[in-house]
Amino acid sequence: MRLTVLGASATYPRPGEACNGYLLQEKDTYLILDFGNGCMSFLARALDFARISAVAISHLHVDHFADLYPLFYALRFHPERPWGLPLYAPDGALEVLGRLLGEESRTFLPRVFSHRVISPGCGFEVGGMRLSFYPARHNVEAYHFRVEGGNWSVAYSGDTAYHDGLLDAARGADLFLCEATMPRAYEKEASIGHLTSRQAGEAARLAGAAELILVHIWPAxxxxxxxxxxxxxxxxxxxxxxxxxxLSLGE
Ligand SMILES: [Zn+2]
Ligand SMILES: [Zn+2]
Structure with a gap:
């Protein structure tokens, strides 16, 4: 499995970077975890949009889903009409997108994206990958992801305050993509819905993750x-x- 970081900034991008998006590829399966503002440009370097297998969105904040907007248009007018792209996202995702895209899009949104509503404990197969969802603790409905292949596992925190459920998602993961929005001195500020560096380290240690990749670091x-x-x-x-x-795993 190969993982490419399409963006990892919190909320607003660092110069020349994008907000959150992670492309997982195994054979002909291309799974995208989150697709925040700026990811589309970096994905275009790697892949024809028609080849995306599925997109999973952890929660409906712009730094995690905004580039579904340009992706919709890229697919809508793609010569091969690669419609029906599985979109694993919280309930109401197409309504939120529809408000951004406007009236004309509403007929095509549910045809371009096949929305599969995610909920705690549900799971889906994407090619040879198993994708599972764990509830996160954030100020909107949000999820941690766990993706498993034949001989590898990746956990992704999405946005979350510290809670024990994060450890369940990351248990024994080969690679743990964990948000560390702020330094450890900001634990009180982070507690409204994010993690500090120290908390990310603690979660990785208690979950027994093999390697920790810090994401969603506030650009300041x-x-x-x-x-x-x-x-x-x-x-x-x-x-x-x-x-x-x-990054490569299981090869
Ligand atoms: Zn965020
Ligand atoms: Zn958020």
């Missing part, structure tokens, strides 16, 4: 500080996700 903060603080808590390998970063 120094990634090196966030990585160091998470390392001190985790005790295992930690990196900050970078634009276009590529």
């Amino acid at each position: 903060f120094d990634r090196r500080v966030i990585v160091r603080e998470a390392e001190e808590e985790f005790g295992g390998p930690v990196r900050a996700a970078r634009q276009d970063m590529r």
Whole structure:
């Protein structure tokens, strides 16, 4: 399995980067986890949009779903009409998109995207990958993802405050993409719906993850500080996700 970071900034992008999106590829299966503002441009470097197998959206905040807007148009007017793309997203996702896209889109939205409503504990097969959802703790309905292949597993926190359910999603994962929006000194501020560096490290340690990749770092903060603080808590390998970063598992 190959993972490409399409974007990893929190809420607004760093220069030359995008907000959250992660492309998982195994053989001919291309699964996208979140598709925030700016991801479309970086995905276009890697893939014809017609080849996307499915998109999963953790929650309906723009830094996690905004580029469904251009993706809709890319598919809607694609010469091969690759419609019916499975879109795993919280209830109401097409209504939210419809309000952004306007009246004309409403006929085509449910034809271009085949919305599968996600809920706690549900799971789907995408090619040879198994995708599961765990409720997160955020200020809107939100999920952690876990994706498993034959000999690998990836967990992704989405946006969340610290809670035990995060550990269930990340249990023994080979790769844990965990948000670390703020440095450890900001634990009180983060508690409204995000994690600090230290909490990401603690979650990785308690879940027994093999490697921690920090995502959703607020652009105003120094990634090196966030990585160091998470390392001190985790005790295992930690990196900050970078634009276009590529990782391989199970090969
Ligand atoms: Zn976010
Ligand atoms: Zn959010």
